Structure formats: C-alpha cells, structure tokens
Amino acid sequence: MTQASTALLALDGISVSFGGVKAITDISFEVAAGEICALIGPNGAGKSSLLNVINGVYRPQHGTLRFDGHAYRRMDAHDAAHRGIARTFQNLALFRRMSVFDNVLAGRNLHRRSTWLEQTLHVGRAARDEALQRERAERVIEALDLQPWRDSVVGTLSYGLQKRVELARALAAEPRLLLLDEPMAGMNTEEKHAMAGYVLDANEHLGVTVVLIEHDIGVVMGLSDHVVVLDYGKKIADGRPNEVRTNPDVLAAYLGTRH
Numbered sequence: 001m002t003q004a005s006t007a008l009l010a011l012d013g014i015s016v017s018f019g020g021v022k023a024i025t026d027i028s029f030e031v032a033a034g035e036i037c038a039l040i041g042p043n044g045a046g047k048s049s050l051l052n053v054i055n056g057v058y059r060p061q062h063g064t065l066r067f068d069g070h071a072y073r074r075m076d077a078h079d080a081a082h083r084g085i086a087r088t089f090q091n092l093a094l095f096r097r098m099s100v101f102d103n104v105l106a107g108r109n110l111h112r113r114s115t116w117l118e119q120t121l122h123v124g125r126a127a128r129d130e131a132l133q134r135e136r137a138e139r140v141i142e143a144l145d146l147q148p149w150r151d152s153v154v155g156t157l158s159y160g161l162q163k164r165v166e167l168a169r170a171l172a173a174e175p176r177l178l179l180l181d182e183p184m185a186g187m188n189t190e191e192k193h194a195m196a197g198y199v200l201d202a203n204e205h206l207g208v209t210v211v212l213i214e215h216d217i218g219v220v221m222g223l224s225d226h227v228v229v230l231d232y233g234k235k236i237a238d239g240r241p242n243e244v245r246t247n248p249d250v251l252a253a254y255l256g257t258r259h
C-alpha cells in the first residue's frame with residue numbers, strides 16, 4: 001500500500017448511488033505521485049463512476065477525496081482541471097469537425113494568460129500568448145507522433161488515432177494526474193502497444209501520475225505499478241499487479257463464480 005505522505009490522490013470511504021442503485025460503496029485507496037494505477041473489474045463495477053468522482057463530475061454521498069494535500073468532500077469539475085487533473089473518455093469527447101492541431105490546442109486553454117477580450121481583439125498579451133500555446137501544442141503533437149495528421153479533421157481519422165489525439169489533448173493541459181477511461185478499447189495489438197508506450201512516456205518523462213481503466217489484463221499487468229480491483233461497486237483487491245493477479249477474489253470475480 002502506498003505511503004500517505006507520497007500519495008497524490010487518496011480516496012477515503014467514497015460511496016455514490018443513483019436513486020436506489022449503488023454504483024460505488026465505501027471505496028478507499030491511494031495513488032502515489034508518479035505511479036500508474038489501473039482500475040479494473042467487470043462491466044458495471046463502478047470504474048467510470050470512480051473517475052467521475054475524482055474529476056468532479058459525480059458528487060459522492062459519502063467519503064472524502066484528497067488531492068495534492070487538499071481534502072474535498074467533492075471535487076468541482078472546473079477546479080479539477082485547474083488543479084491539474086485531466087481526463088479522457090470511454091467514448092471519445094473530441095471536436096470531430098476540427099483539426100488534430102486545433103483539438104490539441106484546445107487542451108492549452110487553461111494555460112492562456114490573455115483575457116478573452118484581448119484574444120478577440122488581438123491586443124495586449126494575446127499574440128505572444130497564442131504563439132506560446134501553439135508551440136506547446138506542436139510539441140505534444142510531435143511527442144505523440146501525430147505530425148502526419150496534424151491538419152486532418154479528427155472525425156475522418158481511425159478510432160485508434162482519435163484515441164491518441166484525445167490523449168494528446170489531455171497531455172497538452174500539462175496535468176499532474178491523468179485519468180484515462182479505456183484508452184486502448186477497440187484497438188488492435190499494435191495500436192495498444194503504441195498507446196501503452198505513449199502513456200509510459202508521459203509517466204516517465206513528464207512525471208504524470210496516471211489512473212487508467214483497462215479491460216485488457218495483459219496491458220494492465222505490463223503497464224501499471226498498482227492495480228485496484230472493483231466488483232459490484234466494492235473494492236475487492238488493491239496491490240501490485242502480481243499480487244492482484246493471484247488474488248482468489250479477483251479470479252472469482254473474473255470467472256463469475258462469486259455471485
């Protein structure tokens with residue numbers, strides 16, 4: 001278990017329900033700064049709901065969340081972005097009619113120093129600021145090998161490439177914590193391998209802490225430092241990949257013999 005002093009993120013007794021449906025029940029775990037933590041579990045286990053709690057989309061009825069030393073009863077979605085939490089979505093949330101470059105540039109919006117009025121009138125700090133943001137966006141595009149598609153309209157790209165653009169947009173925000181909801185879903189083996197490489201690069205070279213949801217256990221075991229397993233909204237295991245892999249509760253949940 002991660003030491004509290006090094007935890008970037010800590011969830012303590014988080015519960016979320018929708019009407020009578022309990023999506024998450026009393027979940028606690030910590031994510032150390034600099035680690036890659038995988039959230040795994042069968043469909044409907046509560047994984048996406050948990051990401052939605054971390055970035056403030058869902059309000060937990062119980063529990064607290066600690067991020068970067070500050071405790072929250074609930075995270076505000078706007079604050080989450082400003083505090084350095086970026087997110088990608090299971091079903092892609094890109095601007096489909098815009099170019100790859102403009103999508104990645106949108107990830108820089110939080111870092112703009114000029115006001116909306118200065119940007120509209122192209123006065124004051126706007127020109128300098130725009131040049132800086134564009135340069136940063138270009139760097140992310142290069143880092144994720146997206147130059148061949150820089151000017152392509154996102155909606156025309158393959159699903160795998162769109163997933164990579166979404167990762168690029170999230171990284172353009174320079175997050176401290178990156179939440180990835182099934183970043184490799186729908187990809188072939190080669191694409192998954194490439195995506196895992198980009199996530200590892202961001203983690204190793206940019207120091208980004210990652211929490212990701214992934215169904216491919218091979219990918220999870222190869223990529224993560226820490227695995228949290230959910231089943232029916234409850235945490236059933238939490239540890240290093242090798243510990244979790246042999247946990248009888250985890251095997252039972254995946255083989256469907258627990259319920």
Ligand SMILES: Nc1ncnc2c1ncn2[C@@H]1O[C@H](COP(=O)(O)OP(=O)(O)OP(=O)(O)O)[C@@H](O)[C@H]1O
Nearest residue numbers: 018021022023041042043044045046047048049050
């Ligand atoms: N906004 C919502 N309104 C009502 N019920 C919800 C909502 N979000 C999630 N749920 C319910 O909470 C439970 C957990 O769903 P969640 O999407 O978090 O699971 P998951 O582990 O991410 O599943 P999957 O792997 O299929 O994406 C499910 O029963 C789901 O129907």
